[in-house]
Amino acid sequence: MHGHISHADLRAYFDQELPAARQAAAEQHLAGCPDCRVRLQAVSERARSVAARMAALEPQLAEAPRPTAAVMAQFKQKHGKDKVPMFKKMLSKRPLWAGLSAVLVLAMAFSLAPVQAWASNFLGLFRVKQVQVLPIDTTQLSSLSNDSSLVKQISQLFSDSVTVTRQPGQPVVVASAAEASKAAGFDVRLLSAGQGTPRLTVEDGTAFEVVLNRQRAQALLNEAGRSDLQLPASIDGATISVDVPTGVTAAYGYCPEPAAGGSAVKPDRNVTFGRFNNCVLFAQMPSPSVNTPPDLNIAQLAEIGLQFTGMSADKAHQFSQSVDWTSTLVIPFPTNAGTYQQVSVDGVTGTLISRGVTGGQYSLIWVKNGILYGLTGDGSSTQAVALAQSIQ
Amino acid sequence: MAQSIEREAEFEAAFAEHYARVYGVLFRLLGDRAQAEDLCVETFWRLWERAPRRQENLGGWLYRVAMRLGYNALRAAHRRERYELQAGHAALELNTPPEPSRLVEQQQERAQVRAVLAGMKERDAQLLILRHSGFTYREIAEALGVAPGSVGTLLARAEEAFEQRYTP
Numbered sequence: 117m118h119g120h121i122s123h124a125d126l127r128a129y130f131d132q133e134l135p136a137a138r139q140a141a142a143e144q145h146l147a148g149c150p151d152c153r154v155r156l157q158a159v160s161e162r163a164r165s166v167a168a169r170m171a172a173l174e175p176q177l178a179e180a181p182r183p184t185a186a187v188m189a190q191f192k193q194k195h196g197k198d199k200v201p202m203f204k205k206m207l208s209k210r211p212l213w214a215g216l217s218a219v220l221v222l223a224m225a226f227s228l229a230p231v232q233a234w235a236s237n238f239l240g241l242f243r244v245k246q247v248q249v250l251p252i253d254t255t256q257l258s259s260l261s262n263d264s265s266l267v268k269q270i271s272q273l274f275s276d277s278v279t280v281t282r283q284p285g286q287p288v289v290v291a292s293a294a295e296a297s298k299a300a301g302f303d304v305r306l307l308s309a310g311q312g313t314p315r316l317t318v319e320d321g322t323a324f325e326v327v328l329n330r331q332r333a334q335a336l337l338n339e340a341g342r343s344d345l346q347l348p349a350s351i352d353g354a355t356i357s358v359d360v361p362t363g364v365t366a367a368y369g370y371c372p373e374p375a376a377g378g379s380a381v382k383p384d385r386n387v388t389f390g391r392f393n394n395c396v397l398f399a400q401m402p403s404p405s406v407n408t409p410p411d412l413n414i415a416q417l418a419e420i421g422l423q424f425t426g427m428s429a430d431k432a433h434q435f436s437q438s439v440d441w442t443s444t445l446v447i448p449f450p451t452n453a454g455t456y457q458q459v460s461v462d463g464v465t466g467t468l469i470s471r472g473v474t475g476g477q478y479s480l481i482w483v484k485n486g487i488l489y490g491l492t493g494d495g496s497s498t499q500a501v502a503l504a505q506s507i508q
Numbered sequence: 509m510a511q512s513i514e515r516e517a518e519f520e521a522a523f524a525e526h527y528a529r530v531y532g533v534l535f536r537l538l539g540d541r542a543q544a545e546d547l548c549v550e551t552f553w554r555l556w557e558r559a560p561r562r563q564e565n566l567g568g569w570l571y572r573v574a575m576r577l578g579y580n581a582l583r584a585a586h587r588r589e590r591y592e593l594q595a596g597h598a599a600l601e602l603n604t605p606p607e608p609s610r611l612v613e614q615q616q617e618r619a620q621v622r623a624v625l626a627g628m629k630e631r632d633a634q635l636l637i638l639r640h641s642g643f644t645y646r647e648i649a650e651a652l653g654v655a656p657g658s659v660g661t662l663l664a665r666a667e668e669a670f671e672q673r674y675t676p
């Protein structure tokens with residue numbers, strides 16, 4: 117080694133942090149250099165003195181970290197909780213389902229909130245004349261929903277794009293079907309008298325506008341790793357206005373209280389399976405109306421949305437071309453969430469969704485004379501159809 | 509799904525590997541178990557939210573975030589303490605029941621060391637905390653984003669600054 121050891125190297129030498137060769141060379145130099153030994157002495161003393169002060173900060177036994185597993189469990193709990201409200205928020209910002217949310221939420225109570233939020237964003241542009249169930253594989257969506265940064269951005273884009281033009285009020289409980297009809301502006305129907313007296317709730321409709329932002333929506337697709345899906349430039353700035361009329365929910369049996377300012381029931385499946393297992397909800401609402409610019413190609417948007425859920429390009433194209441998007445309420449239905457079938461109900465064709473193997477839950481949805489009906493409860497599909505036939 | 513499971517497994521592995529150490533540096537900075545734990549969770553939450561692109565520097569990224577959070581909290585606490593002293597809150601503290609003197613001494617020394625760290629340059633304070641939490645020069649370099657060869661110099665300077673400010 118030429119010349120003396122630098123201050124920095126002496127400090128690193130003290131910590132034995134010099135590269136091996138330099139550590140050895142420094143040692144050799146120190147053996148023959150009293151000056152450097154004195155300097156090393158000073159450096160060492162200061163290092164030891166600071167170390168002694170810093171040692172006071174060390175956690176004592178009672179201050180040691182908790183077991184990693186326990187903290188991890190807590191973290192997961194917190195993480196899980198954080199994820200859910202974000203989606204709930206997205207849903208509650210779009211009160212499209214004010215009246216019928218009970219039906220849909222019960223049918224898709226599991227991890228389906230993200231799916232519903234996503235898919236109904238792409239598929240929910242309609243004036244309902246018919247209902248069609250679309251089985252989708254949610255694997256890809258669930259993995260995306262774990263990317264909380266992406267979820268946040270989506271949620272942000274929603275809140276930036278949606279303007280509520282008519283605020284919904286609080287649900288109001290009324291005494292009779294006549295009163296409900298008057299408040300809602302259409303003839304409210306009930307199940308047959310044998311089913312007992314329902315608790316009737318009138319839920320205000322709402323209206324909102326969505327302004328599409330092509331650039332931000334595309335950025336999200338890109339971030340989700342789907343830059344292969346290109347949104348058409350023409351959608352930018354398109355305004356979609358949605359008007360959801362006032363709906364009425366009739367609750368039979370022992371049902372949970374309507375959640376304040378939100379959907380008709382809290383989608384808590386523990387509660388549903390427990391105390392409320394004889395609850396039947398019958399919801400009805402005139403079809404929401406949706407106005408879109410005439411040049412907005414909804415089928416094309418739907419196709420992109422479907423591909424985003426993981427559907428192949430061919431299938432997405434086929435499906436989106438087969439649907440009349442101006443009149444069909446498409447319910448995205450996770451393939452593993454249950455079964456669905458078409459049934460005859462109320463003189464029209466309805467869609468019956470069943471969940472659970474034995475005596476699970478059912479949701480029966482149909483459209484008649486411009487009114488959208490939903491019947492949901494616990495029990496078999498036969499029970500559902502029988503109940504629906506009793507509607508007066 | 510496979511992707512998310514993989515990501516979750518990766519995250520859990522990082523948590524298991526780094527949690528105790530992240531807690532260690534944060535506790536040294538803050539001296540408060542609950543606060544250290546909170547910031548620890550915040551650090552990992554950020555990792556979960558936005559993972560660093562290059563996984564090999566995961567440790568460096570984690571400690572950099574933790575140190576930033578911890579140092580800011582230390583600074584804030586320090587300002588608060590000074591304000592409370594001026595406002596006469598110290599009088600209240602003097603009336604609290606006496607603790608065993610060894611504990612009192614330890615608390616006093618901790619407070620003093622932290623006050624010194626709070627007054628130092630951020631990087632110097634972080635350097636001292638990391639080094640005296642047992643980090644190697646390489647680990648320090650990764651966490652602070654400096655060249656490994658410069659750690660000796662920076663450390664020597666930080667120690668000098670510490671000694672100048674610390675009056676026993």
